[in-house]
Amino acid sequence: MRLEFVDTGNMDLDHKVLGGKGFPRPGTVYILGHPGVGKTQFTLSYLVHRAKKGEKGLYITFIESKEFLLSRCRSFSFYQDLVRFVEEGIIRIETLKPIYGFNIQSIYDLLQNITALINQGEYKNLVIDSVTSLSAYLEPKDVRTLVTQISDLTYRKGLTTVLIGELPLYGESLSVSFEAFIVDVMIVIDYIWVLGTTPRLTTRLFAVKSRISPIDRTAYEVIVDEDGLRILGEIIEKHIPFKSG
Numbered sequence: 001m002r003l004e005f006v007d008t009g010n011m012d013l014d015h016k017v018l019g020g021k022g023f024p025r026p027g028t029v030y031i032l033g034h035p036g037v038g039k040t041q042f043t044l045s046y047l048v049h050r051a052k053k054g055e056k057g058l059y060i061t062f063i064e065s066k067e068f069l070l071s072r073c074r075s076f077s078f079y080q081d082l083v084r085f086v087e088e089g090i091i092r093i094e095t096l097k098p099i100y101g102f103n104i105q106s107i108y109d110l111l112q113n114i115t116a117l118i119n120q121g122e123y124k125n126l127v128i129d130s131v132t133s134l135s136a137y138l139e140p141k142d143v144r145t146l147v148t149q150i151s152d153l154t155y156r157k158g159l160t161t162v163l164i165g166e167l168p169l170y171g172e173s174l175s176v177s178f179e180a181f182i183v184d185v186m187i188v189i190d191y192i193w194v195l196g197t198t199p200r201l202t203t204r205l206f207a208v209k210s211r212i213s214p215i216d217r218t219a220y221e222v223i224v225d226e227d228g229l230r231i232l233g234e235i236i237e238k239h240i241p242f243k244s245g
C-alpha cells in the first residue's frame with residue numbers, strides 16, 4: 001500500500017513538528033500527554049478537519065460518554081461541525097466502559113467490534129482514547145496484543161490511527177510503554193516549569209519519533225484556546241520537568 005500523509009488541520013503542527021507532512025496513512029500516531037493538555041480536543045478537532053475532507057472517523061473512548069464528550073466541547077470553534085458530523089454519521093463516537101474489567105475474550109470482542117465498524121463504515125481515521133486506560137484492566141501482554149492488532153488493522157485498511165496515552169503527573173506510569181515501539185509517530189505533550197524570577201508552569205509539545213519522515217525535535221510551548229491546540233514559540237528559556245517543580 002502506498003504511504004501518504006494527511007494534514008491534521010493544525011498547520012503549525014504539520015509544518016513545525018511533522019516535517020511539513022502531517023500524519024502518515026496508513027500509519028499509527030501516539031500522543032502521550034499529561035492530564036488536561038488537550039489530547040482529547042486535539043484528536044476530535046483532527047477528526048472534524050478530516051471529515052471536512054470527506055473522510056469518516058471513529059472515536060473509541062474508554063473514559064466518557066458521547067453526550068458528556070460533546071457537551072464539554074461546546075466552547076470550541078469546531079463544536080458545531082463536530083455535532084453535525086456526528087449526526088450525519090461521518091464521525092462516530094463509541095464509549096466502551098470497562099467497569100467490570102476486561103479479559104482476553106473481551107479484547108477479541110472489542111477488536112471484532114472495531115473491525116466490524118471499520119468494515120461497515122469505511123472509516124479512514126481511528127482514535128483510541130486511551131490505550132493507558134486499557135492497561136488498568138488488562139495484563140500488559142493483552143494490551144500489547146490489542147494494540148498490535150489495531151496496528152495491523154490500520155495497515156490493512158489504510159487508516160490513520162491515533163492512540164492516546166496518559167502520562168501521570170505524580171507516581172508511577174500506568175502505561176505499559178511498549179506503544180512507543182509499535183507506533184510510527186510519537187508526540188509528547190507535558191507540563192514544564194519555565195524558570196525565572198517567577199517560575200511559570202506551561203505546556204510543552206515535541207515529537208520524539210517518526211519512522212517515516214524527518215521530524216523536528218524542537219520543544220514548543222502550546223496553549224489550548226477556543227480554536228484548539230495552538231503552537232506558540234520554541235521554548236528557549238531554562239525549564240525543568242513538572243515532577244521536579
Ligand SMILES: Nc1ncnc2c1ncn2[C@@H]1O[C@H](COP(=O)(O)OP(=O)(O)OP(=O)(O)O)[C@@H](O)[C@H]1O
Binds near residue numbers: 033035038075225226
Ligand atoms: N474554550 C476553551 N478555551 C480554552 N481552553 C479550553 C476550552 N474548553 C476547554 N478548555 C481546556 O482544554 C483543555 C484540554 O481538554 P482535553 O479534555 O482535550 O484534555 P486531555 O488532555 O484530553 O485531558 P484528560 O487528561 O483529562 O483526558 C482542558 O484543560 C480545558 O480546561
Ligand SMILES: [Mg+2]
Binds near residue numbers: 039040041
Ligand atoms: Mg482526554
